Amino acid sequence: MNSPDSFLPPRIDPWPARLDLLQSATGLVLGLFMWLHMLFVSSILLGNDAMWTVARFFEGYFFFGYPLPWLVSAFVAMIFALFVTHAWLALRKFPTHWRQHMAYMRHMRAMRHEDTFLWFVQVLTGFAMFFLAPVHLYLMLTHPELIGPYESADRVWSGRMWPLYLVLLFLVELHGGIGLYRLAVKWGDFKDAVASRRKLKRLKWGLTVFFLVLGLATLAAYMKLGMEHAPNAGERYQPAVSFLPPLSKGGGGGFLARASVPPSQIPPNPPLAKGGMA
Amino acid sequence: MPRTLTFHVFRHNPRDPGSEPGVREYQVEEASGMTLFIALTRIREEHDPGLSFDFVCRAGVCGSCAMLINGRPGLACRTLTSELPGTISLFPLPGFELIADLSVNTGKWMRAMSERLQAWVHLSCEVNLNEIEAAMDPDLAEAVYELDRCIECGCCVAACGTALMRPDFVGAVGMNKLARFRLDPRDDRSDAEYYQLIGDDSGIFGCMSLLGCQDVCPKELSLQTQIAYLRRAMARQGL
Numbered sequence: 001m002n003s004p005d006s007f008l009p010p011r012i013d014p015w016p017a018r019l020d021l022l023q024s025a026t027g028l029v030l031g032l033f034m035w036l037h038m039l040f041v042s043s044i045l046l047g048n049d050a051m052w053t054v055a056r057f058f059e060g061y062f063f064f065g066y067p068l069p070w071l072v073s074a075f076v077a078m079i080f081a082l083f084v085t086h087a088w089l090a091l092r093k094f095p096t097h098w099r100q101h102m103a104y105m106r107h108m109r110a111m112r113h114e115d116t117f118l119w120f121v122q123v124l125t126g127f128a129m130f131f132l133a134p135v136h137l138y139l140m141l142t143h144p145e146l147i148g149p150y151e152s153a154d155r156v157w158s159g160r161m162w163p164l165y166l167v168l169l170f171l172v173e174l175h176g177g178i179g180l181y182r183l184a185v186k187w188g189d190f191k192d193a194v195a196s197r198r199k200l201k202r203l204k205w206g207l208t209v210f211f212l213v214l215g216l217a218t219l220a221a222y223m224k225l226g227m228e229h230a231p232n233a234g235e236r237y238q239p240a241v242s243f244l245p246p247l248s249k250g251g252g253g254g255f256l257a258r259a260s261v262p263p264s265q266i267p268p269n270p271p272l273a274k275g276g277m278a
Numbered sequence: 279m280p281r282t283l284t285f286h287v288f289r290h291n292p293r294d295p296g297s298e299p300g301v302r303e304y305q306v307e308e309a310s311g312m313t314l315f316i317a318l319t320r321i322r323e324e325h326d327p328g329l330s331f332d333f334v335c336r337a338g339v340c341g342s343c344a345m346l347i348n349g350r351p352g353l354a355c356r357t358l359t360s361e362l363p364g365t366i367s368l369f370p371l372p373g374f375e376l377i378a379d380l381s382v383n384t385g386k387w388m389r390a391m392s393e394r395l396q397a398w399v400h401l402s403c404e405v406n407l408n409e410i411e412a413a414m415d416p417d418l419a420e421a422v423y424e425l426d427r428c429i430e431c432g433c434c435v436a437a438c439g440t441a442l443m444r445p446d447f448v449g450a451v452g453m454n455k456l457a458r459f460r461l462d463p464r465d466d467r468s469d470a471e472y473y474q475l476i477g478d479d480s481g482i483f484g485c486m487s488l489l490g491c492q493d494v495c496p497k498e499l500s501l502q503t504q505i506a507y508l509r510r511a512m513a514r515q516g517l
């Protein structure tokens with residue numbers, strides 16, 4: 001780089017490259033996470049106990065024998081940070097001046113070109129998520145323990161979150177699906193770029209439709225459950241079957257004793273745990 | 279029964295103070311094998327001798343006849359009227375300085391871009407003209423030649439939402455050029471040096487992968503592949 005036959009002064013600013021990588025990396029992680037998230041949330045379609053199990057799983061219940069909701073908070077904080085970073089980086093691409101906005105609109109209308117249109121969808125959905133996603137993220141950050149069939153359904157229905165979730169569903173699935181497709185064409189090394197792009201486009205729409213249908217069914221399930229549970233809103237869910245976490249070696253004391261206690265009443269860090277583990 | 283085609287053509291001469299930008303309508307009877315070049319020539323002969331548009335080769339080689347055809351950039355000489363509906367709108371390419379009517383100054387833009395990107399072979403040492411040139415691998419020569427097919431028509435720039443929003447964006451034509459020189463073993467520049475030319479938001483990192491360029495390039499250059507290839511190489515410079 002510093003060789004005498006270099007044509008340009010050697011200093012380069014690595015940041016534009018890093019920011020581009022970071023935008024793609026945050027988008028990739030968020031996009032994939034949102035798909036997984038949808039799969040976890042949709043466990044309600046398999047029944048209340050299935051959803052309860054998934055929710056407790058992420059609180060480490062099956063590892064520690066008691067739930068640690070702050071694990072969920074910590075994870076939400078990480079997603080929140082990724083979200084903020086991604087949104088901040090995306091701001092660089094927004095048509096910020098009226099003239100840019102008009103230039104893009106005119107161009108989009110004239111071109112009738114799918115990918116050009118999809119980028120605009122991405123800007124619109126991204127912009128809307130600025131305002132809507134933090135509402136949900138804040139709730140999960142501050143009330144991680146209130147994730148469960150009744151708890152979530154009450155939030156959706158009695159807490160009147162369903163309109164927000166309905167809109168967010170479309171925003172996230174459209175934005176994430178288009179974003180992941182764009183990542184593939186942006187970075188991908190394809191033998192036959194034209195054919196691969198056609199396939200990717202089909203895959204992208206397929207996945208978007210799949211997750212929208214799954215999301216709508218899931219939201220409907222929570223709304224129905226929330227409606228039925230509305231008279232008792234606020235009551236925590238007790239699983240029908242008592243899940244026994246695998247016993248830690250060393251003895252049954254703590255675990256067996258706790259298995260008879262409804263999980264929701266288990267204190268976050270019961271003294272029994274120490275005894276049982278010893 | 280031949281169709282009667284209706285043309286809506288943009289008319290404006292910015293150097294004539296009396297000229298107001300507007301659209302004029304012309305009717306032309308379609309002939310078999312008619313291209314937009316033929317149709318425009320007929321309009322000029324039969325209706326409007328003052329109509330400006332550019333043509334040189336009439337065979338898709340010189341790149342001077344690009345315009346917006348029903349909103350999409352394309353070469354007028356390579357577009358058959360039979361592929362179009364009965365009503366055809368013709369506008370000058372956006373993103374370039376308007377000369378008059380359908381004629382734009384792509385040359386000025388291309389020259390500025392080439393100078394900025396230093397789009398020529400850079401040698402680190404003097405060539406000895408008395409020596410036989412080192413042979414190039416035929417596959418590599420073919421690959422370089424493939425990218426050299428760009429005719430600088432400007433369609434990719436006019437098809438690019440990024441270029442229209444950000445006039446300092448080098449466009450797919452510029453990125454394709456650097457990809458071409460990077461491939462060329464005679465060009466001695468390092469990736470760090472290429473990075474200095476396009477490693478920012480007016481270059482490779484400004485591209486939002488809308489792929490309008492790829493979809494309109496009349497030479498069907500592999501612009502998506504070239505841009506992704508350059509992006510990977512330039513992103514490595516940031517690590």
Ligand code: HEM
Nearest residue numbers: 023024027028030031034087090126129130176179180486
């Ligand atoms: C306030 C929230 C958000 C805003 C403002 C936003 C905005 C944007 C914009 C404008 C782009 C296009 C960038 C470009 O063309 O280079 C983009 C790309 C992307 N977004 Fe978002 N987004 C947000 C949240 C999300 C979320 C929650 C996800 C996950 C589902 C996501 C996933 C992606 C992906 C995968 C990409 C492609 C990355 C790339 O092109 O490098 N975004 N985002």
Ligand code: SF4
Nearest residue numbers: 428429431432434495
């Ligand atoms: S890359 Fe294609 S569209 Fe762009 S100037 Fe060259 S030939 Fe024209």
Ligand code: SF4
Nearest residue numbers: 438485486488489491
């Ligand atoms: S991929 Fe899109 S943004 Fe990039 S040069 Fe092509 S049209 Fe422009």
Ligand code: FES
Nearest residue numbers: 336340341343355
């Ligand atoms: S006249 Fe030369 S490309 Fe159309």
